[in-house]
Amino acid sequence: MLHYSNYCTLQYCQEMASRLTTSSYAVLGLLAIRPWAAYELAQQATRSLRFAWPKSERLLYAEPKKLVEHGLATALQESVGQRNRTMYTITDEGRAALQGWMTTSPQPPLLEAEALLRLLFAENGSIDDLAAALDEMAADAAEKRSQVVTINTGYLDGLHPFPQRTHLSVLFATFQLEFFDLIVKWVGFAKTEIATWPATGGLGMTERTEAILNNIKDQRSVLESPPTIP
Amino acid sequence: MLHYSNYCTLQYCQEMASRLTTSSYAVLGLLAIRPWAAYELAQQATRSLRFAWPKSERLLYAEPKKLVEHGLATALQESVGQRNRTMYTITDEGRAALQGWMTTSPQPPLLEAEALLRLLFAENGSIDDLAAALDEMAADAAEKRSQVVTINTGYLDGLHPFPQRTHLSVLFATFQLEFFDLIVKWVGFAKTEIATWPATGGLGMTERTEAILNNIKDQRSVLESPPTIP
DNA sequence: ATTCGATACTGCATGCTGCACTATTCAAAC
């Protein structure tokens, strides 16, 4: 005779609620705006959170289930013709948990930029390889910048899906724009810099590098005061 | 009838060399500078790549093994007293692979910022919660900025561990500094903005928000031309 | 003599991603 009284049987494991992550609260934050179907949630999170908390669609399907396990949301099966969809709604406990989370310390920002890795290891490739990597980084930023501008100017024409949230979206957008601008401008600077290099490797402390370091020492932005050495 | 002659049996899977990721090339790039022990590699990658490609120490122990499986590096067991350590050295195939990687397209940059998530969901907390989250983001950026300044001004005194690579480190540092500066400056702007809010939620299209949107529409930086409405 | 921090890793549970896959609905092109 089998007992599952006090340890982790297969059944129990499957019911174990895994811990809430920042991604869980990201989804909970969306649910605080209105109820969403899992599919909508995945789309919306991808669109609206992609520049603050970029997560895979796959995860965004899993998170609401976890919220239900924790009692922070409820799931409701709806039928549209032959097809089902699951609507998720935040609970009072969910709103309380979200409020609690807002008082905690956020993790520090994390930037992952493969193009910058190419710069650090540039001596293993050509000047053109490096320039191409930087160009792609700038092109991507310029593209995203223009998307943000398009979306946000639409808000002036009343196109915000949740008008009462406009002040939040717009303040967030100011960060995105400054960030993408920085990338475009810095790539411009970096490309004029590498254009003066005879090769990618072995240069060491050039006169221009020394000039940049003196800027850094004196807390001057190199974008505003680029080195003037020929 | 089933045959497993040319497919993935359990044994075969365990010996399968898993595919090379960007992190593999990050480690390979370090090995191109000089041979390293696994522990040194983990330390060095954490220190020097943390702002371009932040990866866990755990992963940095696993990557060199993968490089050996692929023939891009060799491992040598050294004995220091009773204790072993594994030295990894890049192979010619490793240098070739790294050169090949330099010609490929980098992934677009990825930014993960929990504090910005707090801004988007600010209506679920107090003005103080939001201000605290932004302050922490700025404090973290200011701290990292000063670390970068310290390290780099040291290069003026000949403290670069690989002097021939100074031009690369310094150009990379200019990005880091501009990025951390942006965070500090933007938080300053955002905090003056939220200081005008009577509450976190329900404000929608305020006059100041409209002024910011007009800035965005006209491609003016909000940091340089903040809204002048009281 | 002991304690503390640095060196030098490994194992495991869990988190997260990418890809492949299923299946329905609707609209437009042929």
Added chain:
DNA sequence: GTTTGAATAGTGCAGCATGCAGTATCGAAT
């Protein structure tokens, strides 16, 4: 009128990545 393609609405699984705990040695300071 039917085929085709895109959007809707997801699930399963392999494999990549992280955090944490644990093991053990070594050198320097108290």
